[in-house]
Amino acid sequence: MKPRCWLAMLLVVALTGLPGCRKKGGAAADAFRQAYDTEADWNDAQHVIPLGYEQAQGKRVFYAQCVWCHADATPAGPSNRSNVTPVPPLMNDGATLNSASDDYMQNIITLGGSAMGKSAMMPPYGQTLSQDDIRAVIAFTRAIAQPPYQPPAHPGSKYSVK
């Protein structure tokens, strides 16, 4: 056999041995990132919104504490929303809630409406829910918002300066 052929063969062997030529697991890994839980869009039951872990925990807290006044249907049937004046916003009301920052939401849930210059009918949950629970509720709100919530333009921690 001619040396040139050896050269060619060796090169072929070397190249196929390189790991870079192998198929990556990226596509398959996507299947594992399926939603932890889901929530049907309140305005359109056909549209199912995937929820991550934190949003799913928020869903749990929401359906225990908030649903009574911030939704029109509750697990027990009718909602208390119509009994409250001023009428509380629906939790998926993006037009109202998208403009509120995460910090504002965290404060009004923790300290109650009166602390933030809003209705005292919104009670404070700072001694009932953990801060993680409250963050989770906000994450859930953002997930179900219609029109959809857009996170602020500059992501990253506000405490870290370049």
Added chain:
Amino acid sequence: MAAEEMGRISHRMRLAFAVASVIFVIVLAISPVKDLRREWKQYKRAYVQFAQKRPDTKRLLADFRPGIDQIWLPEMGVVDRCTTCHQGITQSTLAEAAVPQPFRTHPPIPHNVREWGCTICHRGQGPSTEVAEAHETTLAWEQPLLPVRLIQASCGTCHRANLPETPKLDRGRQLIAEFNCIGCHRLQDGERPAMLGPDLTNVGTKVSREWIYKWLKEPQTLTDADGNVTLDGYETEEEPRMPKFRLTEAELRGLSGYLSTLRSKTVQPYKFDPRVVAAWSRKPDLVDQGELRFRQMFCSTCHALAVTRGGETKLIGGDIGPELTKVGSKVNPEWLAAWLRDPQAYLAHSKMPRYQWSDEDLYKVTQYINTKLTDPDLLSNVPSLGTPTPDEIQLGQRLFVEKGCASCHVVEGVKPQKDFGPDLSALGGKNVSELEFGESKIPRSLVTYIQAKLTDPVSVNPAARMPQYRLNPADLEAVTTALLSMTGTPATSGLERLIVPRTEASFHPAGAFGEVYERYKCYVCHAFNGYGGDLAPDLSYEGSRAQRQWLIDFLKSPQTLRPTLVLRMPEFNMTDKEATTLADYIGMVLQNPSVNPASLEAKQFTPQMVSLGKQLYEVKYQCQACHTIGSSGGYVGPNLSNVGNWMTPAWIEAWLKNPQALVPGTIEPRRPFTEDEVKDLTAYLLTLRQTVKPQKTARANGANTPEPGAMQ
């Protein structure tokens, strides 16, 4: 070869050597290049590039570790190298969805990732440093990652008791108990309850052979045009617990024939007072009055009825007992009267309370059930069966054991087969190679296997004896989650120590209270010291909460305290003595140690405190958002119009200070009241009394309350 040419290398050879050296160098270089291009190293480099584009580069790079990173927990046998690529899981700033995987922060969970590792929850192959090896099933590793949607199964491997964070797992466990899987399968932590399916020893006295035939063929009586029923209402997941067995015509005839002959105790027809019958049978509104009584007694708290409105059939009512829409066409009228008077005489483990019936009520209600809750077409597809032949009975008797009926239903003298179905107590840890997929074309994985088996048992094994259950997609996921959580005995003693066992509580007091408590089955809806149902309020501390006289009045004529509820406490027609016995025991025993009745004296409240309390209630804290007084207010919390007669001062004070300390998980938020505010509010609330009893009506809040049935 010439001598002068010895030792000289020809031009050709020189070239060959040169080429060989180059090849040798290339081959030597392959190994370091290969090492440099390892998958995990590519992720390391990508992370550095990614971090350089972030505003917090400095901090991210300070935490960067160039080599293989692993979490090693020798006690639990965990070696997880996942953090080699998933480098940002503990970086709080990488939580946004915009951060590409595998760099994103792990969502906040109750466990610290560094202390627990990854594979304990996610499964997969921890020591691997290649994507496919770590995440998927390969030839050498059969345990792939658990899909995130089913990950609550991993919570369940250690937490055998239910957790608030794992609703899917809890629902799955509840369904496994409801569908009586334990009748045929061995399950992890499963205890066989006293009653699975109904005892059939006397079933021949209850229903006809034709009805049994129909039920065995298609165990569903309610269907709309599509063959489905829209389920609605509070906790109304009404599905017959009886699954569908694949039976041939001969088997149906045999089983129905055998069962219809089971009548070891005959039913004595109840003799109504002839005067009652004579007076009522002439009234034109007898059936309507019966229906009204049925509703007033709140039978719908446990039994649902189908209601068709606007072309949609909905079941309204509870699911503790079976739905009753067509029960009048099912049961024998004599059996019905006997059953209502004493359910436990027919079925010792029945959850149905033994009501105090007057002849008038019993007559009205049975007439209503036998006339209105019927369907003349229910048995129209059943061939006329006649009296069973001895051959049919013999076949039925044999099939009763062979088909597994005896695994859930008791018939006196019939012994079920032992270990009828496969042992499922370690199913969640099974390797794919241990599963039988048969001819099916589904992807080979544990999850697809479990779901195929649950959806259609014969799809993976044509000879399966398992009957057909009907599960909606959400319930299918829930049951799969619960089954995956059963992984059997832990592999290491370190893991075994992590198990949080399920605590089994029981509350069956003796004495006079115990008798009344068992008669009215209080524990089916209420919980006592961790035992009992969750439909109605937990009564563990009811003695600290309620005043004695209020309790007696309530027990004799239950008024709802929460107007939005569809399911309410039934009217048992308790006697005075029974109500007093219950109230006395509750007041003596069911006390919360932290509520001191002597801490507050009603006398210490002044009118100033009352008026201050009223202002706090109405203006500062606006309690009316959730509570009703009189006719205005919200209905999230209980109606407080009569709270001064209802609750004890000490309870109100303790509750205002910290509701969750008295009833864990109650939704009333704990508020930062001052000591004085608590006193003022208590003073005000104690003045709220209703002297006139609220009108006794089943439709107190007509407009807002979805009414069971088409009563309007």
